[in-house]
Amino acid sequence: MKNKYVFILTLTIVCSLxxxxxSEGLRSLKEKNIEIDxxxxxxxxxxxxxxxxxxxxxxxxFIDNIDTLIIDIDGEINNVLSIPNLNATENNQTGEVxxxxxxxxxxxxxxxKSKSVIVLPISGKGLxxxxxxxxxIDSNNCSTVKGITFYKHKETPGLGGEVSKKWFQSNIVGxxxxxxxxxxxxxxxxxx
Numbered sequence: 093m094k095n096k097y098v099f100i101l102t103l104t105i106v107c108s109l110x111x112x113x114x115s116e117g118l119r120s121l122k123e124k125n126i127e128i129d130x131x132x133x134x135x136x137x138x139x140x141x142x143x144x145x146x147x148x149x150x151x152x153x154f155i156d157n158i159d160t161l162i163i164d165i166d167g168e169i170n171n172v173l174s175i176p177n178l179n180a181t182e183n184n185q186t187g188e189v190x191x192x193x194x195x196x197x198x199x200x201x202x203x204x205k206s207k208s209v210i211v212l213p214i215s216g217k218g219l220x221x222x223x224x225x226x227x228x229i230d231s232n233n234c235s236t237v238k239g240i241t242f243y244k245h246k247e248t249p250g251l252g253g254e255v256s257k258k259w260f261q262s263n264i265v266g267x268x269x270x271x272x273x274x275x276x277x278x279x280x281x282x283x284x
C-alpha cells in the first residue's frame with residue numbers, strides 16, 4: 093500500500109516538472125504566435141487576405157507599412173510610450189477596454205501608410221461574453237469603414253458567433269460613420 097502512494101507522488105512530481113519545463117521552454121514561441129495572430133487580425137481588418145502569408149511576410153508587411161501611434165485622452169500624440177507599455181483593463185459590465193499607463197488613459201492606433209487606413213482596437217459586450225476586435229477606417233476622411241474583425245469571443249456558434257464570419261464583417265465595409273459632419277455610426281440589428 094505504501095509503495096502505491098510513493099509511486100503516485102513520484103509520478104505527480106515528475107509530470108509537474110516536465111510540464112513546467114515545457115511551458116517555460118515554449119514561452120517565447122507562444123508569445124510570438126500571439127503577436128502574429130494579433131498582426132493577422134489587424135491586417136484582416138485592413139482588408140488583406142492573410143491566409144497565404146507566412147509569418148515572415150506578416151512581420152515584413154508590418155515593418156514596411158504599419159506605424160503604431162498612441163494618443164492620450166486629449167488627442168495628443170505620446171511619443172514616449174509604445175503599445176506593449178500600455179495596460180489593458182476591461183469593464184466586466186460593458187466590455188469596454190481602457191488602455192492606461194501611469195494613471196493616464198491612452199488609445200493605441202495602427203496606421204497603414206500604403207492603404208491610408210487607421211485601425212483601432214474595439215471591444216464590447218455580446219450576449220455571453222466580451223467581443224474583442226479591430227475596426228479599420230479610411231484615414232483620409234475618418235468616416236468610411238474599411239473593415240472589421242473579431243478575434244476573441246465566447247458567443248454561441250451559428251448565432252452571436254457569426255460576427256467572426258466574412259459575410260458578417262463584409263456587410264460593414266463601405267459604411268459611413270459621419271454624414272454631413274453628424275455622427276451616423278454603424279448599427280447592427282437582428283433582421284425583422
